Amino acid sequence: MMSYTDTEMLICQTSRIIENNRTVFVGFGLPQVAAILAEMLYAPNMIQLFEFGAVGPQSMIPYMRGTMGGPSNCYKSIKWCSMTEAFSYASAGYIDIGILGAVEIDRYGNINSTMLGEGYDMPEKRFPGSGGGSEVASFCWETIVALKQEKRRFVEKLSFLTSPGYFSGRNSRESIGLPAATGPSLVVTSEAIFDFETKDRQMRLIAAKKGKTADEIIEKMEFTPIVADNLKTIEEPTEKELYTLRNLIDPYGMVSKGKQA
Amino acid sequence: MKRNSLDDFRLYVKEHKKRSLVDKRMSEAEAIKRYVSDGDYIAYDFSSLTRGPQALIREIIRQKKRHLSICAKFTLAESSLMTGAGCVDKIDVGFLGTIPYINRAAEAGKVKLEEWTNGSLSFRLTAGAYGMPFIATRAGLGTDTIKYSGAVVSKDPFTGSNVLLLPPLNPDVGLIHVQEADIYGNARVYGPTVSALETAAASKKTIISCERIVETDEFRKNPSATTIPAFCVDAVVHLPFGAWPGGTQGYYEVDKEQLSEFAKITDQEKMQKYLSQWVYRFSNHFELLDYLGSKHLSNLIEQATIIEGYR
Numbered sequence: 001m002m003s004y005t006d007t008e009m010l011i012c013q014t015s016r017i018i019e020n021n022r023t024v025f026v027g028f029g030l031p032q033v034a035a036i037l038a039e040m041l042y043a044p045n046m047i048q049l050f051e052f053g054a055v056g057p058q059s060m061i062p063y064m065r066g067t068m069g070g071p072s073n074c075y076k077s078i079k080w081c082s083m084t085e086a087f088s089y090a091s092a093g094y095i096d097i098g099i100l101g102a103v104e105i106d107r108y109g110n111i112n113s114t115m116l117g118e119g120y121d122m123p124e125k126r127f128p129g130s131g132g133g134s135e136v137a138s139f140c141w142e143t144i145v146a147l148k149q150e151k152r153r154f155v156e157k158l159s160f161l162t163s164p165g166y167f168s169g170r171n172s173r174e175s176i177g178l179p180a181a182t183g184p185s186l187v188v189t190s191e192a193i194f195d196f197e198t199k200d201r202q203m204r205l206i207a208a209k210k211g212k213t214a215d216e217i218i219e220k221m222e223f224t225p226i227v228a229d230n231l232k233t234i235e236e237p238t239e240k241e242l243y244t245l246r247n248l249i250d251p252y253g254m255v256s257k258g259k260q261a
Numbered sequence: 262m263k264r265n266s267l268d269d270f271r272l273y274v275k276e277h278k279k280r281s282l283v284d285k286r287m288s289e290a291e292a293i294k295r296y297v298s299d300g301d302y303i304a305y306d307f308s309s310l311t312r313g314p315q316a317l318i319r320e321i322i323r324q325k326k327r328h329l330s331i332c333a334k335f336t337l338a339e340s341s342l343m344t345g346a347g348c349v350d351k352i353d354v355g356f357l358g359t360i361p362y363i364n365r366a367a368e369a370g371k372v373k374l375e376e377w378t379n380g381s382l383s384f385r386l387t388a389g390a391y392g393m394p395f396i397a398t399r400a401g402l403g404t405d406t407i408k409y410s411g412a413v414v415s416k417d418p419f420t421g422s423n424v425l426l427l428p429p430l431n432p433d434v435g436l437i438h439v440q441e442a443d444i445y446g447n448a449r450v451y452g453p454t455v456s457a458l459e460t461a462a463a464s465k466k467t468i469i470s471c472e473r474i475v476e477t478d479e480f481r482k483n484p485s486a487t488t489i490p491a492f493c494v495d496a497v498v499h500l501p502f503g504a505w506p507g508g509t510q511g512y513y514e515v516d517k518e519q520l521s522e523f524a525k526i527t528d529q530e531k532m533q534k535y536l537s538q539w540v541y542r543f544s545n546h547f548e549l550l551d552y553l554g555s556k557h558l559s560n561l562i563e564q565a566t567i568i569e570g571y572r
Contacts, residue, residue: 051379052307052335053453060567066359067515069311069453070508071567080570082454083334083383091398114376120409126367130406131335131356135380138400161405176403177423 004237006148006190007258008245009209011037012237014099014146014188022096023047023089025136028068030146031099033245033255036063040244047078049095051086051132055079065254087132090139093179098140100133100163102147104155107203107223109165109184109196111137111145112158120160130162137163138178142185149189154221166201173201190261192217193234197226207232267392270431273465278492284444285497289320289470289546292496296466297321301433302330304386304464307455309338309507309523310515314436316503316546317470322346323540332432333357334382334456338523344372345532346540355379362526376409381427386456388429389463397424435464438503439488440511440572442471446494447480449487451571452510461493468496470503472512500546502558511571514564 004012007030014034018024020043026035036059039046047056052069056078064072074080089095104112113133117124137143147153165184166173174180183201187194193207204226208217214227237245250256279285287295297303303321307313318339321329330351333340341360343349351373357363366372377385380400388396401407402414402425417424437457442448448469450457461467469489474497480487503509506519522539526532543549550558 050453052455066520067310067508069307069455070515071452071510071565071569071571074453074510075567075569077569080451080453082459083379083456084387084459087380087383087400091400114406122370123368126357126364128357128359128364129354129376130378130404132379134378134404134406135400138402161403164403167403173403177399177425178402179399 005258006261010190012241025098053081098136098143111163114160114162133163149191169201209234293320299327303434304332304432305436314438316500355382385430386459389431390459395426432464435460435467443477445491447491448489461489470498470500513561
């Protein structure tokens with residue numbers, strides 16, 4: 001087995017759960033790399049959407065970080081459009097999957113990407129904010145949240161609710177006014193996969209990385225998730241995945257470098 | 262009853278936006294001097310990495326405009342540079358990246374933020390451009406983001422369910438870099454348009470910078486390719502490499518060396534150093550291009566091998 005980093009594991013796992021023939025709203029950075037890997041190995045007919053107005057790009061490899069709007073990331077698009085048009089496809093129900101990162105996430109899948117600390121006016125740490133995250137998490141049929149398995153990220157209470165999960169659970173998402181039958185579907189980390197059980201909409205551990213126990217994962221969370229009866233095993237990155245990621249997509253390790261897993 | 266700000270905008274358009282075919286070309290110094298005032302609200306399109314109006318923004322910094330508010334839809338280096346230069350009091354945040362300088366400034370309370378999203382700012386510009394009293398959406402409902410925005414949660418009068426109402430955005434100034442324009446301001450954007458038309462049509466004063474000037478017949482030959490009609494535009498500035506250090510699709514690639522210069526801006530001292538070196542020392546855009554030199558610029562052109570539909 002080849003050695004790999006936590007970020008590589010996260011990218012490979014995210015790429016595996018993107019089904020073929022889906023429309024996918026892709027955010028900047030790690031979600032882009034996961035989407036390219038999925039397109040190359042698992043979902044050749046996926047249609048990516050970039051918020052600033054690219055429909056169906058098939059990004060050139062090696063991946064070029066930073067210039068998501070540039071010609072290499074927007075390579076071979078089906079259509080260029082405006083940002084309003086791009087978000088409107090999601091608003092009208094055309095976009096199946098959104099992929100987002102998060103600074104913090106809570107048990108109902110609500111996301112913080114704005115700030116840490118108590119007071120909004122003087123945050124302890126300020127992050128970029130919503131970007132298009134709020135729209136993606138509100139409108140896509142399913143939202144996949146990809147982040148590292150760290151206690152400071154899986155929190156009891158968010159410092160700021162930037163993008164919606166299931167709010168306080170049950171049907172609160174729909175009663176607040178968000179589109180029906182939407183919401184976070186899976187949370188993917190470097191060690192685990194969670195879904196949201198259908199009644200209370202709480203995060204549920206459904207799969208653990210080979211060799212990891214549920215307790216070891218829960219130790220890296222501030223709250224305790226529900227644990228599914230039969231935990232599935234997440235296989236480690238395959239040689240083919242790692243080869244594709246390291247040699248073809250991200251040879252300079254601009255996104256995929258991380259801690260040795 | 263509050264006076265409808267759309268009427269203010271409509272009246273401004275009636276009085277000031279030129280319908281006649283006048284040559285609107287001018288230098289960047291003249292355009293910024295004439296159309297940007299202290300205290301103005303500025304919107305710009307795309308980013309410091311791709312087809313952003315970077316030369317116009319550098320001129321705003323050079324002319325030491327003050328107390329600006331900016332629409333940072335998905336802003337990258339530009340909000341940091343303008344804030345670091347002391348031009349900006351307030352930022353409407355969509356996405357506050359990618360030079361950490363701006364995040365540190367926010368933590369220190371040095372700049373006032375209002376919290377929006379890329380989508381809501383883009384919808385607001387659309388409402389401003391379309392003359393809509395407001396635009397309704399469902400995204401944003403239930404988030405903390407809207408508590409720090411000017412959005413209003415209301416009831417959909419048709420269904421009774423919650424909706425988020427976004428006020429139209431009509432900036433004082435819109436800055437847009439395009440690939441092609443004619444001397445009157447008809448303009449074409451190739452590639453993702455982000456909010457090029459919306460920003461041009463929604464802004465009271467619209468300044469276009471362009472890679473090249475083309476004759477008006479070019480637009481008449483292929484009208485479906487026109488992004489912005491001339492009556493939205495107040496000034497046309499011919500600025501080849503106007504998006505530098507970003508790229509412009511079909512013309513030149515992003516200057517990666519300069520991106521590593523951005524990454525060095527971690528505090529006010531380094532910000533001043535960057536601004537001295539890359540903004541203040543040049544009295545105009547062409548001096549900067551002279552400094553970069555033909556070999557360096559040719560290299561950026563050489564890297565732009567993907568043409569697709571970009572010209």
